[in-house]
Amino acid sequence: MISNINIYLKKSTESSKLAVFRICFGLLMLYSMVRFWSKNWIHTIYVEPKFHFKYYGFEWIQSLGSYTYGLFIICIICSILITLGLWYRLSIIVFFLSFTYIELIEKTTYLNHYYFVSLLSFVLIFLPANSCFSIDSILKKKQYSQVPKWTTDSIKLLMIIVYFYAGLAKINSDWLLEALPLKIWMPSKYDIPLIGETFLQYEWVHYLMSWGGMLYDLTIPFLLLNKRTRMIGFVLVLFFHLFTAILFPIGMFPYIMILSALVFFDGQTHDKIIKLLKRPISVFMKKSKVLIVEKFSIFKYKRPKLILITLAIFFLVQIVVPFRYVLYPSELFWSEEGYRFSWRVMLVEKIGYTTFKIKNKDTGVIFEAPCTNMLTKVQTKQMSFQADMILEFAHYLGDYYKKQGLDNIAVFANSYVTLNGRPKEQLIDPSIDLLLIEESFKHKVWIKPYKYDIKGF
Numbered sequence: 001m002i003s004n005i006n007i008y009l010k011k012s013t014e015s016s017k018l019a020v021f022r023i024c025f026g027l028l029m030l031y032s033m034v035r036f037w038s039k040n041w042i043h044t045i046y047v048e049p050k051f052h053f054k055y056y057g058f059e060w061i062q063s064l065g066s067y068t069y070g071l072f073i074i075c076i077i078c079s080i081l082i083t084l085g086l087w088y089r090l091s092i093i094v095f096f097l098s099f100t101y102i103e104l105i106e107k108t109t110y111l112n113h114y115y116f117v118s119l120l121s122f123v124l125i126f127l128p129a130n131s132c133f134s135i136d137s138i139l140k141k142k143q144y145s146q147v148p149k150w151t152t153d154s155i156k157l158l159m160i161i162v163y164f165y166a167g168l169a170k171i172n173s174d175w176l177l178e179a180l181p182l183k184i185w186m187p188s189k190y191d192i193p194l195i196g197e198t199f200l201q202y203e204w205v206h207y208l209m210s211w212g213g214m215l216y217d218l219t220i221p222f223l224l225l226n227k228r229t230r231m232i233g234f235v236l237v238l239f240f241h242l243f244t245a246i247l248f249p250i251g252m253f254p255y256i257m258i259l260s261a262l263v264f265f266d267g268q269t270h271d272k273i274i275k276l277l278k279r280p281i282s283v284f285m286k287k288s289k290v291l292i293v294e295k296f297s298i299f300k301y302k303r304p305k306l307i308l309i310t311l312a313i314f315f316l317v318q319i320v321v322p323f324r325y326v327l328y329p330s331e332l333f334w335s336e337e338g339y340r341f342s343w344r345v346m347l348v349e350k351i352g353y354t355t356f357k358i359k360n361k362d363t364g365v366i367f368e369a370p371c372t373n374m375l376t377k378v379q380t381k382q383m384s385f386q387a388d389m390i391l392e393f394a395h396y397l398g399d400y401y402k403k404q405g406l407d408n409i410a411v412f413a414n415s416y417v418t419l420n421g422r423p424k425e426q427l428i429d430p431s432i433d434l435l436l437i438e439e440s441f442k443h444k445v446w447i448k449p450y451k452y453d454i455k456g457f
Contacts, residue, residue, distance in 0.1 A: 009308070012146040012298050014267025015132040016274045019085070021155060022129035023277070024259040025120070026083030029095070032252045033076045042068055045109055046102070049376050051396055053107035053389050056439050061104040068105070074098045085134020089125070096121040107389065108382035112345050113253035116162060119318070120260075123158060126307045127151045131299045133274050146298040154311055155263050158318070160221040165322045165343035167217030172347070172456025174333070176214065179206040180420040181349035189247060216240050224264040237261045248346065328443050333419055334427075334450035336386055337443065352385030352427065354415040356397055361408040369397050369411075385417045387427060387447050394434035411435050422452060 036042060046052075046068040054061065064071065078095035081087055100118045103109075128151065130136040131144040174180040183206045190196045199205055216236060223233030241254035262270075301307060325338030332339060333348050356369040371393070372380060383389040394411040401409055410433040416424040425448070428434075432446045 011149040013149045013152055015144050015147045016270035017152045018129040019133040020270045020273050021263050023083050026079050030079035033072055052105055053392055055107055058104050063105050071098050071102055085130040085136050088130035088136050092124050108379050123154055128299045144299040152263055159260055161318050162343055163217050163221050166345050167214055168457045169344040170214035172454055174420050174454050175210050179210045182206045182209050184349050184421050331450040333454055335447045349420050350385040352417040354384040357412045359410040387444055391434055398435045
């Protein structure tokens with residue numbers, strides 16, 4: 001086995017694969033950052049809120065207020081540099097740190113594709129994506145035609161994990177046997193031309209989409225890996241992600257997955273793409289000596305073992321973390337213990353209504369906290385059906401009223417949530433003083449059990 005691993009680690013592939021991926025990633029991130037800015041989301045998500053929901057363990061991440069615009073400027077500059085392959089290693093490190101910091105500021109905006117971008121940018125730190133067709137290679141006057149095969153396989157593996165776990169997550173009774181939540185969402189899409197008032201209204205279509213989505217996620221990695229079925233797989237990638245982009249407001253995710261799928265194609269395909277990109281450049285710099293670089297065969301790492309160990313640990317974590325939900329006895333979709341960071345994409349429709357009561361223990365006076373004055377609409381909506389956010393906001397209320405002079409108080413939550421169209425149920429035990437509860441990775445016994453059983457992964 002060790003000999004097979006050593007043989008694999010010595011294999012190489014065309015460096016153009018990483019170059020094309022670097023350019024696609026840089027351009028997508030550039031567009032994504034500019035789009036985010038143009039829609040005024042920086043202000044509404046990061047500047048306007050008086051309070052930000054934090055990820056457990058990352059409470060030290062603080063909002064920068066108006067300086068958040070500076071972080072986006074840094075991401076924009078880094079995206080351009082990544083695309084050009086200029087100061088690549090520094091640019092991708094700074095991009096990873098800046099982008100991840102932005103995402104850790106506010107938990108209510110968690111999206112799987114933001115998480116994917118953070119993971120992908122981390123992996124790219126260790127890959128020689130500037131080994132060819134980059135300004136770095138021109139400045140160093142060194143260009144490599146080959147890179148270790150495991151570098152491109154690292155990107156493939158991350159994509160396989162995303163797809164496969166997304167497929168496993170769809171193997172549940174609500175998704176396959178009830179076509180939920182598609183059965184709830186699709187009838188409202190009547191405004192989509194041609195298919196909205198007809199095709200999307202049929203129940204059998206909802207089941208077809210549910211089963212088709214599950215089979216797509218589970219099989220697409222294998223279709224892309226096999227040379228004979230690769231083109232079929234890529235056509236399916238195009239259809240699936242463009243169709244979901246029409247149906248749902250899921251931002252850049254479809255385009256990230258489409259362009260990332262190019263890494264599965266052979267080196268000749270990427271060489272052709274590089275040649276096409278070189279044409280307009282060669283017209284302007286045909287006689288320039290700047291473009292004269294010494295060509296080498298294969299890129300070699302100075303410390304390959306350290307990088308391989310780092311990536312091995314990284315991927316081991318990515319394989320294990322999505323299964324952490326098995327450690328909790330509660331219904332996953334209800335309590336959401338172990339739900340995030342597990343590639344569970346659009347599996348539930350949850351609506352909640354949560355109010356908080358403040359009790360003065362000295363006088364016995366009880367009053368309701370005006371949450372709408374303290375949270376934005378998005379924060380209120382997301383908090384209302386997620387227990388960890390309810391707990392966090394309860395502690396914020398405790399601190400807030402203690403600053404107002406109420407030192408001896410208790411905070412109770414009255415929360416009702418409906419899951420995938422079922423009758424509303426009480427999420428939090430209303431008799432529990434949430435100020436006595438501290439956030440942890442332990443099972444949240446103060447979440448009331450869900451009386452419905454949803455079977456599956």
